Amino acid sequence: MKASDLFVKCLETEGIEYIFGVPGEENADFMMSLEKSEQIKFILTRHEQGAAFMAEVYGRLTGNPAGCLGTLGPGATNLITGVADSNMDRSPMLVLTGQGASTRLHKESHQVMDVVAMFKPVTKWAQTVLHANNIPEIVRKAVRLARTEKPGACHIELPEDIAKYDTDEKPMTVQRFRRPVADDKIVDQAFAKIKQAKNPIIIAGNGCIRKRASKQLRDFCEKTRIGVISTFMAKGCVDMDADYCLYTVGLQARDVVACAIDAADLVITLGYDMVEYHPQLWNKHGDKEIVHIDFLPCEIDSHYHPQTEAVGDLAHTLWMMNQRVDANG
Numbered sequence: 001m002k003a004s005d006l007f008v009k010c011l012e013t014e015g016i017e018y019i020f021g022v023p024g025e026e027n028a029d030f031m032m033s034l035e036k037s038e039q040i041k042f043i044l045t046r047h048e049q050g051a052a053f054m055a056e057v058y059g060r061l062t063g064n065p066a067g068c069l070g071t072l073g074p075g076a077t078n079l080i081t082g083v084a085d086s087n088m089d090r091s092p093m094l095v096l097t098g099q100g101a102s103t104r105l106h107k108e109s110h111q112v113m114d115v116v117a118m119f120k121p122v123t124k125w126a127q128t129v130l131h132a133n134n135i136p137e138i139v140r141k142a143v144r145l146a147r148t149e150k151p152g153a154c155h156i157e158l159p160e161d162i163a164k165y166d167t168d169e170k171p172m173t174v175q176r177f178r179r180p181v182a183d184d185k186i187v188d189q190a191f192a193k194i195k196q197a198k199n200p201i202i203i204a205g206n207g208c209i210r211k212r213a214s215k216q217l218r219d220f221c222e223k224t225r226i227g228v229i230s231t232f233m234a235k236g237c238v239d240m241d242a243d244y245c246l247y248t249v250g251l252q253a254r255d256v257v258a259c260a261i262d263a264a265d266l267v268i269t270l271g272y273d274m275v276e277y278h279p280q281l282w283n284k285h286g287d288k289e290i291v292h293i294d295f296l297p298c299e300i301d302s303h304y305h306p307q308t309e310a311v312g313d314l315a316h317t318l319w320m321m322n323q324r325v326d327a328n329g
Contacts, residue, residue: 003132004033004163010139013171020051024071027098029163052082065092076115084122092146093153101161119155126155132167149295182312197266206233207271216318231276279304
């Protein structure tokens with residue numbers, strides 16, 4: 001099997017459905033292999049940047065990565081703004097670029113640049129395929145990392161000569177795993193703090209719009225009537241017409257929403273990502289009582305040091321909270 005055929009079959013095994021981009025000479029073999037796919041649809045764009053943003057939005061809306069494709073040199077550099085945005089907005093994405101033959105990467109050559117080094121700061125992982133037999137492992141790792149919390153972009157570079165090689169390798173079997181859940185004792189502590197609070201408030205972040213978290217959040221709010229403020233990326237996590245919805249934060253503005261946070265004696269952050277809305281804007285003196293509930297431990301910041309952290313699958317943690325509300329009121 002030709003290496004580029006194996007690459008496409010690996011993408012099919014991973015459930016990739018769309019690739020957006022602008023092909024070039026250096027990924028011609030990949031495009032010929034992609035043309036034979038009945039599962040993956042290629043969408044030609046006028047510019048690589050548009051391809052990257054299209055893949056980002058697809059990943060954000062579906063939770064599954066799409067590919068954005070460019071050739072070497074200027075094709076790859078045109079992708080970078082959309083790729084960086086995807087990575088910072090936590091949208092899963094695969095960045096697929098062609099490259100000149102591996103026999104000329106060590107010297108000055110037309111349009112050849114270190115694309116992997118360029119993408120490393122704006123992706124979760126970036127790698128060149130140096131041998132055709134490594135393709136299944138590289139694709140499996142890239143897709144798994146792109147989907148893993150916090151989701152983001154992963155880059156794979158396929159040199160034109162490697163794409164032509166023959167290989168006997170086959171796609172790796174995709175294993176699905178459940179995310180770890182928060183510790184019961186920590187959830188008990190968090191619930192006790194919420195129950196004791198006189199005026200708690202929820203800040204819902206990007207994590208709340210992923211998987212089943214928004215449903216569990218709505219159930220929690222219906223039971224407790226705690227008000228919810230959403231960040232820009234969490235819009236829609238609760239019904240805007242619900243009486244517990246306090247709408248979206250305003251960047252730096254001292255609006256009614258900000259006043260609600262000021263008045264709170266406990267801030268419950270759910271799926272909160274400070275890349276969206278820095279805690280200095282709502283915890284100026286760093287003295288707020290905070291319960292952090294998220295997939296990952298919190299980022300270290302002088303304005304954000306939660307007293308309780310419930311780390312694990314966000315939807316499951318909220319389900320655990322709902323169980324405690326039902327049992328204890």
